[in-house]
Amino acid sequence: MNGFESILSQDQPIQTLTRFLQKGKIPHALLFTGIDGVGKRLTALAFAMACNCVGIRSDPLPHAENSPRENGCSHEDNAVATGPCGVCSACNKIRSKNHPDLLIVEPSGAMIKIRQMRDLFRTLALKPYEARVRVVIITESHTMNPAAANALLKVLEEPPDRTVLILTARQTSDLLPTIVSRCRHIRFNPISQQHIRLLLEKRHGIDSDHAEILSTMANGSFTRALSMSRSNWINHRKWLISAGGLDAPEMLSKRPKSLLLAYSEKLAKNKELILDSLDMISVWFRDLVVWKYKPENIINKDLTEKIQYASQKNTVDDLLNKIKAVEQAKRDIQANLNLRLSLDVLMMRLAKGNVLQRPHSVDPEMR
Template sequence: MTTAPVFNAIVGQKHATRLLKTFIRNGTLPHALLFTGDEGVGKKTTATAFAMACNCLKLKSAIRHHRSPLDVIDACGDCGPCRKIAGNHHPDIIRVAPQSSVIRIAQIRTLLQTLTLKPNEADRRVVILSDAQAMNPEAGNALLKVLEEPPDRTLLVLTARQTSDLLPTIVSRCQHIRFAPLGAADIKRLLAATGGMKPETAEAVAALCGGSYTRAVQLIDSRWLNRRDWIIQVMGSQMADNGTLGIRAWLAWSEMLAKKKDRIEESLEIITMWLRDMLVFSTDPQRVLNQDRLEALSTAAKQARQTQLLQQIDAVDRALTALRSNTNARLTLDAMVLQMAGACIR
């Protein structure tokens, strides 16, 4: 990941960029690519770098005259097409993204209409369809038409979290490239480049973000850290009493979680992270994500049983799945905390 959309500036995705460079050097470009991986690992940036490399005038000339080694297969960033693509105003680099969290059939129909026309100026027209998992079924089926009969000089790049989020017929028509989570060292280096951050803060955030630079940037926000600390404090109180606080206390917590509707999923991810750390702390402290809260974690881990933690993690996972299916948030959270409370009773 980088702000400069060229292969050699992308952090932590050597396997993906090496494959793409090989396709370009050998002239074996697939008509459709599917990039999968967590948000914030470089999929969209790599898609832009790919579009630039496919249309870079200097790279095209270099490949025509000799077989270049892979480490020099990259866009120059200076020619006309490179500058236009980097500036997001190239007429033949088409970007499709969710509108209000959904990619609708109208967007795909508009794309199909555009693709009936020849590219304006690009050697290779590139369609970058971000967050393809957001396509509704109608949009997904409509996209199949262009995947089955790709227009001349047109490449499609889809990005998604995982293949299971897409129609199998779409996945089968794409060359799949998996993007790995970024390493903690890569995250720390990217955060350091932003400036003004203490090394200990960067280290804590790099451990917590799960290999996602996007999530790391979100975690820098003091509101996230304050919310995490509040959740840790409440969970410590709830679980230390082995359920004796009563159901009302757990339901009161559910009510507080539900008040911040736009942060419910984030809160459940924090809860899962803390429960997971409690589970692994006694056997492998080095794998703990909340490295900056080891003292509190040590106390919490002594108060919980393995079976209890597994049951609570399962309750949170079920709640997350239900919320992503648009169930009633308050009822879902009530069910979750009741299950968590029940797991505390010895």
């Protein structure tokens, strides 16, 4: 179906869009902002379906040419009561992206270029072929180069008839203020952990323990949860914990320095996964603290035995210091400090500060 019902945790945006449909007044330009993987693009497609669905009402095309420009496209004669039916010919064409009046502009390489905008404007100069409302979706609009952004601004100043432009971006500050001010801004929230877990379980057949871990690690982005599930994240986590000696943090101070640094070297090789890996390590230490107070609240539920064992062997202060060290490493890496060096420093910090460590028992290699 892929109508509004398929979009989770976005009640506010859906309500706003439904109100436009019910009133039959659709703004000429919408701006959807929010982190990656929260359903901005899916919502834009569902909205395009709702604007053009012939399954709900099969009225003739609206008289948008006569509509007052300042109020957006007027479709009062043809107000849509609910979301799209998801099965009519218009809905099907839009879902499969085969509708002649659905135009999608995506970054070509790293950015949206002026050439792509010129192609778009040539099409916009013509009337829509068959749509009640032609829909242009410009994804990741913050990647427009300055020439493309200025060209878009001209279109926003004189919007074409029976057309709605939907821009998606992470945040308004990534765009020209003059573009933002010409769009109706709709903010998308991170998806709730519970909804991500449900989606992973029900739509992707992931077992509940793993879905629980992935949904917690995803920070509100379903795309992130899914990409972690595909990148064999659970095995990667096992490696992170065992190869790093994190299942016995109290012994880290006795680990040869060469082993600690070999681990940070391997971590550094997986550059694109590094922040996720550090998140995972942080969550692991957090679980060891949480176990002491509310064991039912740990995240790595499939590793209960290991957590129980390690939690008993380490003090809260030691574990909190380790969490601080991991968070500092994350900040250093985000600030573009040398990756390998940041990880080496992290490993040295993780190996330090155990209450159980005696001052004179340091491994010769650690001196």
